Amino acid sequence: MIGYIVSQNALHRPVRTLITVIGVAVEVMLVIVVVGLTSGLMSESAKRTEGVGADVMIQPPSASIFMAFSGAPMPISIATKLRQLEYVQAVAPVLVQFNSTNGLEIVYGIQPKTFYAVSGGFTFLSGHDLQDADDILVDDVYARGKNVKVGQTIHILEHDFHIAGIVEHGKGARLFVLMTTLEEMSGAHDKASIFFVKCDRSDHAPAVADEVRGLLPRYEVRELKDYLSLMSSSNLPGLSAFINVMIAIAVAIGFLVTFLSMYTTIIERTREIGVLKSLGASKSYIVQLILSETTLVSIAGVFTGIGLSFLVRVIVLRAFPSLTILITLKWTCLAGMIAILGGLLGASYPAWLASRRDPVEALAYE
Numbered sequence: 001m002i003g004y005i006v007s008q009n010a011l012h013r014p015v016r017t018l019i020t021v022i023g024v025a026v027e028v029m030l031v032i033v034v035v036g037l038t039s040g041l042m043s044e045s046a047k048r049t050e051g052v053g054a055d056v057m058i059q060p061p062s063a064s065i066f067m068a069f070s071g072a073p074m075p076i077s078i079a080t081k082l083r084q085l086e087y088v089q090a091v092a093p094v095l096v097q098f099n100s101t102n103g104l105e106i107v108y109g110i111q112p113k114t115f116y117a118v119s120g121g122f123t124f125l126s127g128h129d130l131q132d133a134d135d136i137l138v139d140d141v142y143a144r145g146k147n148v149k150v151g152q153t154i155h156i157l158e159h160d161f162h163i164a165g166i167v168e169h170g171k172g173a174r175l176f177v178l179m180t181t182l183e184e185m186s187g188a189h190d191k192a193s194i195f196f197v198k199c200d201r202s203d204h205a206p207a208v209a210d211e212v213r214g215l216l217p218r219y220e221v222r223e224l225k226d227y228l229s230l231m232s233s234s235n236l237p238g239l240s241a242f243i244n245v246m247i248a249i250a251v252a253i254g255f256l257v258t259f260l261s262m263y264t265t266i267i268e269r270t271r272e273i274g275v276l277k278s279l280g281a282s283k284s285y286i287v288q289l290i291l292s293e294t295t296l297v298s299i300a301g302v303f304t305g306i307g308l309s310f311l312v313r314v315i316v317l318r319a320f321p322s323l324t325i326l327i328t329l330k331w332t333c334l335a336g337m338i339a340i341l342g343g344l345l346g347a348s349y350p351a352w353l354a355s356r357r358d359p360v361e362a363l364a365y366e
Helices: 002-012 014-050 078-083 112-119 140-146 179-186 202-215 224-230 239-268 270-278 283-319 329-355 359-363
Strands: 056-059 088-099 105-110 124-127 135-139 153-156 159-167 175-178 194-199 220-223
Touching (some): 014 239, 014 329, 056 224, 078 088, 078 194, 078 202, 088 112, 088 179, 105 179, 112 194, 135 140, 135 153, 175 179, 202 220, 202 224, 220 224, 239 283, 239 329, 283 329
Parallel strands (some): 105 175, 135 159
Antiparallel strands (some): 056 194, 056 220, 088 105, 088 194, 135 175, 153 159
16 A cells, blocks of 8 residues: 555656656766776776786886876886796887877887787788887777778877877777887887786796896786786775765765655645544654655666666767776666665655654644
8 A cells, every 4th residue: 555655646746756766867877987987997998908918017116007107117128137037938118108188098109029029919900010200000999989090190299190000909008109209209218117028828927927026126016917906996096085076976966856855745745744644644654655755766766877877878988989988787786775875865854854743733734
């Protein structure tokens, strides 16, 4: 019986109920999309780094795992010492620059010979390899997102580059230039931001990593197989706080929408509450009635928000193909729970207010 009453109450003011559902849906969508975007970007970046094919990577002391935020470059002469270590098959020094022109991208300055020895080389979809100082390789995701083709000129890092080739994505960065060119542009002569090390066998990676730590005790030495697990919001200063702030804003939206909706509902139904109480309805029954209606509306908002999240994901990826939004079951469930709890919290005061109504005064309410 209470289920029928709750559903009829929810449908009594369909426009207000719809607005409440939309408010909860926006809350759920914000949580899922914000977390999905940050998680997706980090996961996709880690996979591209692993796609280089190295077993170990070396970065400067105190460098961040996020290469765009790494510290000062290292002497390129370190590569010679690394090649002399047991089990080391190839070493590729890479100079990394962060490009913020018309987007956020990492540019790799590479030595084609050493980089291909580690990665196995690019799969060319069109064009040719790096030859001239102004040549640049772009991956297929970048080319599709920016709508560029071989032969065109792009302006990045305050420099005009000629697109020599389009390659298959998954080799670390989306943009590749000659290391000597990037050295001239950045003033980092004979420097490298990172060294990728290829072992003769992947199971020799731990031994090589330990040997490198002995050779370069202050440097950051990581096995690539463990790299993906390190790419989380907790490892980037400020990102975890940003996610928490966005979730708090989303919860505030859901809370206020639910609170205002249910408070207005209680005011409108004062006489009805008076009738129920005069018929013997207890305070707990009134509270249960209000919270049940809130739960029903919140659940409808949760499912609407999940659907809206997938719609936003499709729209964003069509507009920005290089982005990644990772929608996970874990955060979908958490967003739903947050929305329902926030809705119940927002309805708590109106429910308490309704339960304390004096039946005589309620019946006399105009």
